[in-house]
Amino acid sequence: MSAALVTVERDGAVAVVTMNRPEAMNALSTALRAELARVMLELDGDDSVRAVVLTGAGTRAFTAGLDLKELGVEGLGAANAESAAANPVKAIEQCRKPVVGAINGVAITGGFEVALACDVLIGSENARFADTHARVGIMPGWGLSQKLSRMIGISRAKELSFTGNFLDAETACRWGLMNRVVPAAELVATAKALAAEMAGIDPAMIQSYKALIDEGYGASFGEGMAIEHRTSSARNAQVKGGEVEERRKAVMERGRTQAG
Known part of the structure; x- marks a missing residue:
């Protein structure tokens, strides 16, 4: 019996999703793309899951991108599918829960785009990124041409x-692409710990906040400010003072714990 192309491990409210084709550097075959999209949509609809960690099997690759051998036979049409059910990047982007990318190895081209769909990136020292679209002779269709420049600046992008050069882990972190670099043996545990902290916030609140940030990110600054004003006016009008005071005390207590 063949191994699952995507595995899911549950740890409380955190789901760890692993792309599982290590022998092919977790290349995104049609089957893997469909399974990853299915899993992400399923987790999005599971109220017991509050945060997700996405990683790749092994230490060589997060994912090496689209399976070019397969595409040479089938063509690129299916890879550019608009539906989240067939497009893993869209499924990750549409997931209302925070998604922490644990970048365990190379994230190349389409794999780079999968990484950019995550909300936060943590990498091991093995993490490397490369955009080889131009060298292969194809255009990005999952957002890299627009997202990367907004994250690290247009000239670096x-x-x-x-x-098509590789970007090493430390430089990626320095450029703001990843939040931090940790030893490979600690990567998933670090990502899970971060995801668990996110999972500790009221789900409705964090889902609304994620939507607010993402919607504003895709707009101009002025439009984003207007979106924030509309959203905060509607939500904050429903907040009761007593609830805020209780949460404020909990935040202060947590701060004292972290300071210690």
């Missing part, structure tokens, strides 16, 4: 996209 152009350097990566126009050369």
